[in-house]
Amino acid sequence: MQLRLNFGPRFRWMLKGTSLAAFLGLALGYTVFCSIFPNVSVPAEGEASVARILGLLAAAGVLAGLGTDDLPTGVLQGFSIDSVRPRNRVCVGHLAGPQGFLEVRADDIFPFIVRLGLPIYLSALPIYLVTCIVGMVLRERLGLRSASFLGAGSLARRK
């Protein structure tokens, strides 16, 4: 007897959406880290490269769009990144301060906070939404469909 897990379509939809949102969150977290600590990140640079950061966000957005079935899911994925922002800030941005090896002077506080990924956080959502839609348009043009969709099709053909 073969044991086979058969999740419902709603669960699969949620799992896929969550996975893509996590993927977008990973890209966002990495780019934020690179922007704050460019000389410590891998690959290390003297200063953060805006082109590299935007390019990575855009690539992640397009890929997520290529893997997204419908527009509401794409938009939901973009907005669900909001949930990883506070964690990113705590884990990455504020890491250096409490450890006490960075001294932030009073006149440095504002630029320090501004540099803590705020511009990237602000720009990530529109970038993700736009690039996700671009990816979905490409998906439609290329005629890409998920395996479950095609599986259902072959089933329909067999019937």
Added chain:
Amino acid sequence: MTGAAARLDPGVRSDRPVRFLIVGLAVLLLALAGGSASNYSSFVVAQATVSIVPTTNLALHGTNLDGTLTPEGSVTITLDLLVDNPSSRVLRLRLLAFSEWVEDGPALAGLNESRRIQDDRLVDENGTRYFYRAFGESTEVAGDTIDACSRASFAFMYTLTNASNSIRFGVVRNITDYWASTKGEATAGTWISWVRVQLAIEGVPVASSPSAAAYVFALGTIERREGINLAAPP
């Protein structure tokens, strides 16, 4: 195009390659994030654990029989700097600042009022003590590295002669003469040293823009200070 018609369309393809691409990029991002975290951790360990132990040895050369300095004599201080690096980063010695003060006996005894005003002061339970800065050097050191998880020792020599700095040498001679006459030994007065060392963490790209945040520059530098800096503002 949706539903059964779309499924039967020969132009419809599986999105599996896209999934592989997403998984590939996710793995790459995870690897880069992991590498960054590891890199960052090694910086934190280096910043937190590197320590220095400076020791100084004082020697007077060209002395009279009673131990006092002759005008042709010299005061030499050898600074042995031990750098302990338990971190996984290679460090490079970049800057060394060294100051040495000698307790100004004549000023304390009221024999030299002008110097007493200019001297650096140390206030302790016995009252105010006056110190003359005999050495105050700050040099950029290039080429000396400390390997990961190792210790390295460096020796630096500072010499004061009449030719190198006649004013300082004259004062130090006056002070050592005082201690020789009152305590029987020219070096009997208290000598206080202060060392500031800047170590650069190897492999850190340097920001070229002057507008780069200060902490970006600070991340790649470890600074350690040992001793009492009498010249520091209270």
